[in-house]
Amino acid sequence: MTGELKQLIGRINEEIDSLQLGDKPKELYEPIDYIMRLGGKRLRPLMALLAYRLFKPDWESILRPALAIEVFHNFTLMHDDIMDHAPLRRGQQTVHEKWNDNIAILSGDVMFVKAYDLLLECQPEYFRELIQKFNQCAREVCEGQQFDMNFESRQDVTETEYLEMIRLKTAVLLGFSLEMGAILAGADQKTCEAIRDFGVNIGIGFQLKDDLLDVYADQDKFGKQVGGDIIANKKTFLLIEALEKAEGSLQNELNHWLGKTEFDKTQKVEAVTAIYDQLGIQTITENRMNEYFDKGFQALDRIPVAEEQKEELRAFAQALINREK
Amino acid sequence: MTGELKQLIGRINEEIDSLQLGDKPKELYEPIDYIMRLGGKRLRPLMALLAYRLFKPDWESILRPALAIEVFHNFTLMHDDIMDHAPLRRGQQTVHEKWNDNIAILSGDVMFVKAYDLLLECQPEYFRELIQKFNQCAREVCEGQQFDMNFESRQDVTETEYLEMIRLKTAVLLGFSLEMGAILAGADQKTCEAIRDFGVNIGIGFQLKDDLLDVYADQDKFGKQVGGDIIANKKTFLLIEALEKAEGSLQNELNHWLGKTEFDKTQKVEAVTAIYDQLGIQTITENRMNEYFDKGFQALDRIPVAEEQKEELRAFAQALINREK
Numbered sequence: 001m002t003g004e005l006k007q008l009i010g011r012i013n014e015e016i017d018s019l020q021l022g023d024k025p026k027e028l029y030e031p032i033d034y035i036m037r038l039g040g041k042r043l044r045p046l047m048a049l050l051a052y053r054l055f056k057p058d059w060e061s062i063l064r065p066a067l068a069i070e071v072f073h074n075f076t077l078m079h080d081d082i083m084d085h086a087p088l089r090r091g092q093q094t095v096h097e098k099w100n101d102n103i104a105i106l107s108g109d110v111m112f113v114k115a116y117d118l119l120l121e122c123q124p125e126y127f128r129e130l131i132q133k134f135n136q137c138a139r140e141v142c143e144g145q146q147f148d149m150n151f152e153s154r155q156d157v158t159e160t161e162y163l164e165m166i167r168l169k170t171a172v173l174l175g176f177s178l179e180m181g182a183i184l185a186g187a188d189q190k191t192c193e194a195i196r197d198f199g200v201n202i203g204i205g206f207q208l209k210d211d212l213l214d215v216y217a218d219q220d221k222f223g224k225q226v227g228g229d230i231i232a233n234k235k236t237f238l239l240i241e242a243l244e245k246a247e248g249s250l251q252n253e254l255n256h257w258l259g260k261t262e263f264d265k266t267q268k269v270e271a272v273t274a275i276y277d278q279l280g281i282q283t284i285t286e287n288r289m290n291e292y293f294d295k296g297f298q299a300l301d302r303i304p305v306a307e308e309q310k311e312e313l314r315a316f317a318q319a320l321i322n323r324e325k
Numbered sequence: 326m327t328g329e330l331k332q333l334i335g336r337i338n339e340e341i342d343s344l345q346l347g348d349k350p351k352e353l354y355e356p357i358d359y360i361m362r363l364g365g366k367r368l369r370p371l372m373a374l375l376a377y378r379l380f381k382p383d384w385e386s387i388l389r390p391a392l393a394i395e396v397f398h399n400f401t402l403m404h405d406d407i408m409d410h411a412p413l414r415r416g417q418q419t420v421h422e423k424w425n426d427n428i429a430i431l432s433g434d435v436m437f438v439k440a441y442d443l444l445l446e447c448q449p450e451y452f453r454e455l456i457q458k459f460n461q462c463a464r465e466v467c468e469g470q471q472f473d474m475n476f477e478s479r480q481d482v483t484e485t486e487y488l489e490m491i492r493l494k495t496a497v498l499l500g501f502s503l504e505m506g507a508i509l510a511g512a513d514q515k516t517c518e519a520i521r522d523f524g525v526n527i528g529i530g531f532q533l534k535d536d537l538l539d540v541y542a543d544q545d546k547f548g549k550q551v552g553g554d555i556i557a558n559k560k561t562f563l564l565i566e567a568l569e570k571a572e573g574s575l576q577n578e579l580n581h582w583l584g585k586t587e588f589d590k591t592q593k594v595e596a597v598t599a600i601y602d603q604l605g606i607q608t609i610t611e612n613r614m615n616e617y618f619d620k621g622f623q624a625l626d627r628i629p630v631a632e633e634q635k636e637e638l639r640a641f642a643q644a645l646i647n648r649e650k
Contacts (some may be wrong), residue, residue: 110464116441142434143353
């Protein structure tokens, strides 16, 4: 990462540290401080700043509204972790584990309010557009989470349904992050749409990359256990493709591993990976992922600013695409 | 209730019925339709309309933003019912009972977004002030709910703490409802503050009235079982006063009933009511309640419009004060 990007992230983190969230009752506000300080790459506010910098240099002027996205993102994590019964977040206890479900519900609600407070720190001429777009995005993120939960108990999820779910759950917020930067820089509607398209398509590609890495990452470089999704029967793009494509004995074998409640983890990961390999799932997924990345970069091409102005955002996206963990 | 008020409520209900909330996934949107159609008195949007009518006649112009308060209120009920493990709401199954906790969390989150959508339907010049005030109110409602939960496991809650809790949990939203009407009618800051004070003080009075009715209502007129709070050891103003005032054998008797896990309900209600009577709790509570009502009406007096203009709002508040259920 360039020194310039590090500087932006440094300022984002400083501003997060200085957020005045509230005081009493402490049960409500401590969990918010806790989750906001668990770290994370701060990609979303960073994307808002980078998008703004395509058009205007004074990115500090939108730092506070950009934080709304990070606060909102962490709010969704706090509520999702309750729903998913997740014990850990960024290697630390989740809020509902460290405190309890009720506190995680209510602290999350207060974070959501804070996101709107921060959005209101933008120039008044952009209030309506920004908040309307944010609302649309927030609603879609909730829809994505509900679809994801619905899929857990379904064996017949289609590729189309899965792609729509990850678009809603993950990609639209990346799209909104970029669009916010463009809106606040006064970009016209077509440009705002193009940069959002860039974000949404890159976002879907990122999620497919996540699904791929979980099976095909180099364990030495990967932060988590390779094969975690296979062990948990998680409905990733790879599994959905395999369920659609497998026939005969391969189908039986896949269903056998999905139905097994007791198994050797390494053995299951190897067996399911072998099924994926026989079905060519890696290539299918890579092709689909690259389609989204290409579509994203085509949208970036449509943005009417000089190519060298786009270099920073392009390099940033490329670095995320090339990541191995 | 006058025909005029019935007409306003009729329009509020029509508008609620026509709210376009969303479609898919149905697990997310059906619970919202369900809770919004459970009924309720629609007091809060009605208060916004009545406050607006103090200053301007065209109340239909703020009907949509006024609905934001009703949607927000029902969102807090949906989340509170999860936290309180409440099985029933307005005599029907609560959302988390009819569906599940996860759906109630996520549907609630989407309702919160909808409240902001509706607020954005006001005149743009009022966006910032209205949303900032709404945010402040929403945060305080969450604080009140957290204090209320904290109080469940405490035996030493003071009168001051209790009054602050009900101010936050219940009264500030009534204050905001009125203030919204005044803001959208273009009233000046002092007037907005006065009408909010009216609402907050009347709201605290209402809650004290609720606490009183639960013990001293006429069972033939009261909708619920008289003594329900006593049976559940609910920390009402009456119980907190009694815990502060009881000494010697009366204190022992009160603690005996609070500690008993198996008891005859009628016997417990009669015994605790007798303790309240010996301590003069009814009069203490009525006096305190009337102080808040008086303070509320004094705030109404400060509003610079003709007395006959205030008659509708005054009569509305008086009807609520005189209610026996």
